[in-house]
Amino acid sequence: MSRSIIEVTARRATRPARWAAAGTALALTLLVAGGAGTAYAATKTQHGPAPVVTRAGLDPSLVTGRGAAVDFLEQEAENARTNGTVIGPDRAAYTLPSEASGRRAVKLTPGQYVEFTLPRTANAITVRYSIPDAPNGGGITAPLHVTVNGGSKKTMTLTSQYAWLYNQYPFTNDPNADLLHPDWWITECACVPAATTPAPTISKPFRPMHFYDEQRLLLGQTYRAGDRVRLSVPPGSNAAWTVIDLLDSQLVAPPRVRLIAANVLAFGADPTGRRDSAAAFDKAIAFAKLTHLKVYVPPGTYQVNRHIIVDDVTIEGAGNWYTIIKGREVALDPPAPDGSVHTGVGFYGRDASAGGSDNVHLSGFAIEGDVRERIDTDQVNGIGGAMSNSTIDGLHIRHTKVGLWFDGPMTNVRVTNNVIVDQIADALNFHIGVTNSVVSNNFVRNTGDDGLAMWSETTSNANNTFDHNTVQTPTLANGIAIYGGRDNTVSNNLVADPIREGSGIHAGSRFGAEAFTGHLRITNNTVVRAGTYELNWNIGLGAIWIYALDKSIEADIQVVGDHYLDSTYNAIMMVSEWSVKDLYSISGVRFKDIRVDGTGTSVLSARVAGSASFENVDARNIGAVGINNCGSFHFTPAGSEFSVTDLGGNDGGGTTGPWLAAWELPNTITCDDRPPVVVPPAPAPW
The missing domain is CATH 2.160.20 (Pectate Lyase C-like)
Incomplete structure (x- = not known):
């Protein structure tokens, strides 16, 4: 949630010892999960042992029936074939393995690879990765080659432009910045700098974090269980290293088509993303409301650089792998009445003070923002405003400030089956008087x-x-x-x-x-x-x-x-x-x-x-x-x-x-203010 100030305490503090716990080292298993509550048998392939499929880095049997039932399978890079280096486990903040799923990942240098064996039929992958920041912040780009069974090569262009935050809340993209709040309590030096002479020196970059990003890729054809997906860093890459955390693989269904609808193309939307399509979306929404039709957004990438206001309307895409609504962040001069100094792509209900919106139904598309820093006054969220009696289903939201931020009062919203990743702040927040609603x-x-x-x-x-x-x-x-x-x-x-x-x-x-x-x-x-x-x-x-x-x-x-x-x-x-x-x-x-x-x-x-x-x-x-x-x-x-x-x-x-x-019992004092940590073994069936 947004914070105007970090809550601190003036207790004596010392530098924490680095957590060096043994991670959850999963044994190779012949049982892999196909979503919550679903399991099937995998067999050893001619190239090695069966793929290890996990959920949140765990054997799926340990979390049966809990969490989201998703249509992709997770494979941790540390369980795959590689000539790179496994990093971790580590639970100390500000380290690459600490932010990795399962607290381990694989670090590649140019010329190295990690190779996953598909556990079931798939035509699409998601790669969670990290590459270095630019020396002065702002990120770099670097290639990652993708081949299946040694065949034709696809290239993903990785970026660190949406990663690498530093310093104190609300953080900065500048690795060379001085303390944002020099009067705040700093545990690393056990002091309040403004009250200390001389002020302590904090090493730079200070508290690097938010290292990872992820990208999706349609492979162009369907591959079978047992096929090998290799991710390799080409020689000469400008990224000194590339960390691969995991690969999700799935079989994406064909695009959904709706013939009887207010098609945004008919109102001038550009599916190539070269021209701004915001006005075309507004026209399609107005026509749909007059004719009691749904709005349909066909496959394509649509540039939208501001909020689309929605009320009493249904907007459907062809599926969130195919219909992508993408915008850049735009500076506002002067700032908006709500304090925003930027705007960007997002679907917003009317403000609750204006009565809010009602009967809004959004499904089957992706929202991709361009938010690279945290400004708490900015309304640069994927979904916002107030929406009563509404549904948000099957969206993919990334690179916004908050995926879905609802300012009530409002009632009866259903948020279901969405993927919300790589946010600067929350994924979802019910803020002020949201009632009778479900997030599932x-x-x-x-x-x-x-x-x-x-x-x-x-x-x-x-x-x-x-x-x-x-x-x-x-x-x-x-x-x-x-x-x-x-x-x-x-x-x-x-x-x-x-x-x-x-x-x-x-x-x-x-x-x-x-x-x-x-x-x-x-x-x-x-x-x-x-x-x-x-x-x-x-x-x-x-x-x-x-x-x-x-x-x-x-x-x-x-x-x-x-x-x-x-x-x-x-x-x-x-x-x-x-x-x-x-x-x-x-x-x-x-x-x-x-x-x-x-x-x-x-x-x-x-x-x-x-x-x-x-x-x-x-x-x-x-x-x-x-x-x-x-x-x-x-x-x-x-x-x-x-x-x-x-x-x-x-x-x-x-x-x-x-x-x-x-x-x-009932209230015996057994106080050890900071007991030593004893690393437990990995979880096992009860």
């Missing part, structure tokens, strides 16, 4: 802030559901975050590899959000390789963390059926910021039927006053004491200010014995 079966990767968020600023979001989504590698903040609100649900999602200052699933009383009221249900989610290092606090977070900053959290919060796998630090954290630790608490959270497989430190870290209950929480491979109970750090003779209730069936533990030992 969406795939999110490489966001610069929360993957999916509900932010109840000024007006509560209510009765919304985030269900069966996959969120991978948010480079800042959380996979899924709920900021206040009433009667919302987070269910059946898969979240993997958050990088910094956030974690997998988060419920937070912060950013001026309305209080949590009614209930919050967090059920049957899987979170893997989460529990990140919190930069400002110099401690590890939980895979799920609940945070009372602006006010106490007293709603009915139930966490049921979640799995927390290979957590870098804690599985669960309840926390308040140091300056308000005596003001706010978190009370009555219920955890039931939870599996914790591997933590670097504890199952529960309690750093707040309040209480929680636990029932049928099974844990194994726990690195530190099961409950790290610091309460609000007063350490009274009566015990911790945070009480733990054992409702039975809480089994297992780790290196220090049972995780919920009898002597820890």
Whole structure:
């Protein structure tokens, strides 16, 4: 979500030790998944072992029924044939492997390759990669050759123009910039520079991040399972190195044709992308509304450099591989009334203050923006405004600021089956009074802030559901975050590899959000390789963390059926910021039927006053004491200010014995402020 200021604490901080955990080293398997809940047998090929197919870098059997059911198969580069170098694992922010799926990738120099064996029939691939920035920022381009079975060569032109951010929030593209906020707390030097004489020197580039991008390629024909896709860096490439993280392969259906429709070509749209087509889209929409037709956008690339305002209209593309609506970012002089200093491609409902839009249905096309820096006042999102009684389905959105940012009040929007990647900020945010809405079966990767968020600023979001989504590698903040609100649900999602200052699933009383009221249900989610290092606090977070900053959290919060796998630090954290630790608490959270497989430190870290209950929480491979109970750090003779209730069936533990030992109840102080990390083994079937 957008942040006007990083929340910091004036606690003593030291430079964090580099996480050098063994990654999830997946054994070669003959079972590969074809989407959530689908599996089939693969056989050894004449060129070597069967391809290793993963979901979020895991054996698919560990996440069955959770996350988005997608039509592509993921193959990690570290499991493929290569003459390059496997990098990682590493979970320290600001490193290439830390931002890679599964925390490992393959680094190629000119002349080297990585080769994938197709696990099933495919005619299209997506490559997630990183190449260096230009010395002074702004990115470079470099070729990558693609061949199948040694046949004819296709060339992808890779770019780092949409990657490589530096410095402090909201970041810069300039690797040589001085501190953006020299008065902010800097953990690397354990000081507030403006109050220190002499001011410390920060090495440059400072905090490089957001390294990866991805590209899609239609192969031109259909290939069979067992065929070999080789990605090679040609000699003489101007990229000193190319990192390949993964390859997704799929069989893309033919373009969808709609004959009876308001075809944008009839209104002057240019499918070659040479001329701006925004006015043609406006004319097609107006005609469709008069004639009660749908708008159809045939295959092609259409240049659109501003918002298309939509209300009471259906717009369909031929499929998001074929219909691409692409725009450049345009500077505004003077700025817009909402504070935007740029505009760009996007489909926007009317502002809620003007009544919003209704009955909008968008499907089957791609939106490709040109956003290369984060300016929080800019409205340069793929989808925006307010849209009630509307659907967003089957879009592919990349290189915008936020994929979908809804400013309510609005109700009954369905966001389904979309792919949202390579965002500067969130993938989706329900902001202000969004109600009775569903976000389901969406795939999110490489966001610069929360993957999916509900932010109840000024007006509560209510009765919304985030269900069966996959969120991978948010480079800042959380996979899924709920900021206040009433009667919302987070269910059946898969979240993997958050990088910094956030974690997998988060419920937070912060950013001026309305209080949590009614209930919050967090059920049957899987979170893997989460529990990140919190930069400002110099401690590890939980895979799920609940945070009372602006006010106490007293709603009915139930966490049921979640799995927390290979957590870098804690599985669960309840926390308040140091300056308000005596003001706010978190009370009555219920955890039931939870599996914790591997933590670097504890199952529960309690750093707040309040209480929680636990029932049928099974844990194994726990690195530190099961409950790290610091309460609000007063350490009274009566015990911790945070009480733990054992409702039975809480089994297992780790290196220090049972995780919920009898002597820890109900509020025994077991506080180790920064326990050492013990690297757990890779997750395995329960």
